Amino acid sequence: MTRIDQLSDALGLAALGEARLHQGRPDLAIPPLRTLLERFPEDTAARFNLGLAYHQLNAMEQAAECYLEVLKRKPEDPGSLTNLGAIHQQQGRMEEAMACYRRVLQQKPDAINALCNLGALLLERGALAEAGERLRHVLTLLPDHPEVLCNLGHLLRKQGQPAEAIEHFKKALTVRPDMPQALSSWGVVLLEQGRPEEASVLFRRALTVNPNFYEAHSHLGNACQELGRFEEAIACYQRACAIQPRYHEALANMGVALHKLGRLDEAFTFLSQSLELSPNHSESLINMGVLLQKQGNIEGAITCYRRALHVRPDHPETLSNLGNACQDLKRLDEAVSLYEQALHLKPDYAEAWSNLGNARRLQGRLDLAMACYHKALALKPDYFAAHSNLGVALMELGRFDEALASFQTARRLQPDFADAWFNESLVWLLRGAFKEGWPGYEWRWRMAGFGRHAHDQPQWDGTPLAGQSILLHCEQGFGDSIQFIRYASLVQAAGGRVTVEMPRSLARLFKTAQGIDQWVIQGEPMERCRWQIPLQSLPHVFGTHLDSIPGSVPYLAAEPELVTEWGRRLDGLDGFKVGIAWRGNPGHRNDHNRSMDPRLFARMLEVSGCCFINLQKGAGRDELDLLAVHGPVHDFSDDLTDFAQTAALMAHLDLVLAVDTSIVHLAGGLGFSAWVLLPFSPDWRWLLDRDDTPWYPGLRLWRQPAHGDWETVVVRVAQRLSQRVIEKKMEAGG
Template sequence: MLNLQQALELAHQAIDSGQTAQAEAICRQILGVDPHQPETLHLLGILLHQGGRNAEAVETIRLALTVKPDFVHARNNLGFILQSLGRADDAENCFRQVIKETPDFPGALAGLGGLLLSQGRFGEAKQAFMSLLARFPDDTATMFNLGLAHQHLGEMEQGRERYLQVLARKPDDPGSLANLGAIYQGMGQLDEAMACYRQVLKQKPDASSALCNLGVLLLEKGDMEAAKDKFRQVLAMQPDHPEALCNMGNALRKQGRLPEAIEEFKKALHIRPDMPQAISMWGVVLLEQGQPEEAMARFRLALTLKPDFFEALANLGNACQEMGRLEEAIGYYRQSLAIQPRFHEALANLGLACHKLGRRDEAVANLNLALEIRRDYPEALVNLAAVLHKQGDIQAAIAHFQRALQLRPNHPETLSNLGNACQDLKRLDEAVALYRQALDIKPNFPEAWSNLGNALRFQGKLDQAIACYQKALTLKPEHFEAYSNLGVAYMELGRFAEAIAACRAAQHYQPDFAEAWFNESLVRLLTGDFKGGWPGYEWRWRMPHFGGHGYDQSQWDGSPLEGQSIVLHCEQGFGDSIQYIRFAPMVKAAGGVVTVVCPRSLGRLFTSAQGMDRLVIQTEKLGPVDLQIPLQSLPLVLGVTVETIPSRPSYLAADSVAVATWQRYLEGVDGLKVGVAWRGNSQHKNDHNRSMDPKLFARILNVPGCCFFNLQKGADRSELDLLAGSGRLIDHSDKLTDFAETAALMAHLDLVLAVDTSVIHLAGSLGCPAWVLLPFSPDWRWLLGREDSPWYPGLRLFRQPAHGDWMGVVAQVTHRLEQVVAGKSSILWPVRG
């Protein structure tokens, strides 16, 4: 007869040979002799568990522990069986009791760590696995599980190191490769992630999760067809694979095939109705279809199924941002980031929302953080470029747009944004090419059509520009920006009724769109409707590129001042300030104590202005005042019309000492002395329209009997060399240190001849005769169809006979100049009323 030890060895041999029924019979024979034999009870409990009879297994092992309470192996295995029954608390008690009795017992540490992982208690799980790894430093299963804990805790660097430790010992371990790929993916190291998934697929070509993850990475890199091929491979093996269907829908969405994308999401939800990812992605499509409220309902439904679904929270933020509810959007992004602090998409969109609210530092910080997490994240690069563009750092913006296009070469929105940056640098041919490239990829892209229209308008191709705006409006009838741009194009063609109608349409679709109101005001002012134009002109302060004027005092409304102090401050170009300083005496007459604040370059000139008690340079301390008003808002409160413009031969004067100094520079100069300027500030929005090519302007300098003086500040050397070729251009522009010096030089001239720039306003304010060379659609202040100006009696206007026809202007000017030299015409010839 066998003794106990021999019988147990025989049972183990039966187990090793797969004869579990025989092993169970042996155990029951032993227990028939000794019903409380603990080792046999433990072994029978294991066999019952393997046979799926877990309730019996628990009772059997508990009996063993009653007989032998310090039987740690039995208690540890009881923990695993209880865990399989879903009795997590009882299982945890077992593991912890074993560890308390035997702190270094590896099975209990491993069991506790696995249980804690399954419960999402990742910090505690990490501690259990670290204790186990300290005892067994070469155990790859513990390394793997510790990597999982790090990964779930967002400790990506530590997780990566653990998986690399496993792979150093087991180079083809598929679980470690897959998880390492996920970590690289989360860190934005997409190429490394793809290499991991491909290595998994080399061993297991049918690994659906690796195929899906590889497809998602290809999507992120913009390779839509390759991504879809991976999803198709999964679906060929598993037609009802909900993740592959959802990912296929996302790929179709990114290709703009939105109805097809929705069908894929529907398929996924038919298989798994409670799949929050598919519900949320359906919401993303609805958002792109212009249905933000419906999209938000989807995102909220996804969150009821998965309350910690940080992607859905971020999508709620995107929907709010789309509707202009920026503070609400920021709240959702912060909720998303509270769950997943390294969610780069939420950080990038949070940065964009902060940018729209003018919180530039916060925007840049969030976008840079997104790029730290994922250095090759195109959306963050594009959003950061938008912030830099807004800040005026256009070259840096272009660099970021170009980097985004390296990562995602055919992204139409990025191409269009890069075109906008090039357009702002006056690189119009590049801008047009970029817009056309975007439209080749995405023909139904209304914003790109409108942007292309702007570039073509700046090139003077107005008919083509109008066609582009109309195409944009066909695609998106509520595109208010396209309507406003169309209004400007119509104005430049002299189609004023259509211009106003287009601006009104923009206002209808977006009542607070400042540019539409401002553009309508320009049309009305240009056509002489000052009463209808001045109110809309005030909308300039709501336009982003104007910014605020920085004064906190209430704005004067034109009522009697009765001794109150008021500051009149410059706001835009130098010429505008010179033009509007004429109204200071009218403010003084209203009973005010008048202070004028101006830039230093106008300071000496403005000391000759009337109607002010004090002059302050912008960099100097102002002191307390009661009221303020920008100079260009004075016509509104004063009720100025074309007929009531204060028009005097001069209202500013040159400094007598400076005039005497300039005398010596003009000694010995013969002929008609003419000051010239051929272009304005290149940063001016209308510079493309008002400035003249110096090659064309040079023809005027060939008129004999004249000596020309350069009044153009900041001219390129190449321009001066070209114009000096006539031998009649005298250049003392280095001595024109401020407007007072230029005024002193003008005091010695017979005529000023220039395009629409501050030089003309200076000449007009001094009473110096001047001829203005104007485009077909001039700045509003020059009005229409007249040779003189109600603003300046000493001016005569030469207008393009057709859009872009500077040659016609040059012909008029040279002919008139020749007549003046020949004594056949006066400089200021009489004009018909």
């Protein structure tokens, strides 16, 4: 074959390859182009076209090899650089992609494709100023470029200019009336404006044009979520993932929808899959943090929020969420700092103001807390959670009428807001208005963060039992269970065969209670009962009011053998024996008010003639050294392995002196003498304006005269304790 024939044949192969590309058949373009390159390996045009063919077939590695071969011979070839940049961009190598586009633009500032791609990439990375510059440059060359108009709309949306963004989407649609990207992007803006119905119409139009537009499926799911149609939303996300299984945003959104439906394990799975695909996706990290926080994994939530802040350091919502997690761990100073950072970035962020108010309230700064709640409500008058939070602060200040008004406003704005119902019930119960309080008290089960029991039997509503089996189960703190186990005898008297499920630490103690046919430890197998009811729901069923509280005390007893054993151990301890406890459960919602600083509590240990014995277990026990500075404290707490042991020790005490904790309920149920140190706004069961309690006739209540005023309580108790010691000596002498 002559040289002319070879050239002619080469031209034919090149023409055939180009024709196949133009016909949309890259698979048929490859054979002639490869044949041509075997004969003429330095033909850069053929090499570039072969790269295009592979590129169109999504064979990115082979395409990149072709473009790189071209660039070896023509280092600044704009087409190869642009296409190689697109491959880098698709494969997540953003810096390499931008470098390719910039090399093209250095030699050809008006290169449309490089300008478009670089502008879109800069937009994606948040470099909005340069992105706008590049995209607007394209419009000076091609004023009606629909993709660029659409990208400029995205940019304007991110810059907080929704109206201008919509105008750009509309202009793109005048050029290309059924452009799915413009329709979907317009819908996203409407969704952000709180117009999910209108947004969903646009998403559906986009999907009519392109049923495989997986982003639009996901956006439609978001609109359905906003409308409360969570199952429909999940179906949308499933369609998106069926088209693009690695679409991490749809996986994340599916996790959010499942979370809202209470399907937490499934939500965790989808959020985890999203983060496997995109470990630094801030929204997935934030949503995973929220989920972990709800599941009680606060440290895990904090890790997620911090990772999200590493990606987006100035994101106020994440800062506020991190503050909430720190607040859950009682790291209040840190929480306050985070809320203040969020508010510096977003001064009109009502939720952060309310959260800051909660932290200030837990710090005891009710003046600052109230100011925060009022600021939140000035910004967002219908913010029902802030109304409820304000009510809690008012309640702590003893302004109960105002607190009721706040809770009722919250309920009016959000009729199913459980916190407001529950908080309002606490005011009624605290005032002794049990009839008004018990119904709202049942809303506790709907509150976020409130533990759920695992029993699916119908809850007993007072229906005649006539020998049917009924399960009574503990739900909250030990003190609550001790207080309400007295109702077991009433249930048995109503015809029930009573099984009580309890934590192991209460088992031996509760075996001394009346009205129980069977005792079961939590977590152990049991026969299925016909009915179930939490212990704290029994007063509502029995219609308990102040005059009908089951007050037969004692209703619990210490085991004689244990009493004898503790008598031997305590033999030789002289003086007026006082059992002490200064801290309650740190997880209790009112613990910041009811627990006492041990250094202040210790001042009561200076009363002479007393022998103080530690009853504090768990939280607070490590503070014994602070008390010992003021006087010796005998510590047997390692041997107080359950409440039966504590009851037996108490049998040898002259007095129990404690804040509102399970210890005082135990003393009360045993009929022992106890003094209870109460905050200004106490737990509802202690009522108001009295120093006794119908629940436990043997208890005396010592109340703060003003919010936070433990000083006065300590002085009064120390004086009375000193008198009591003298009285005991006189009794002994007589």
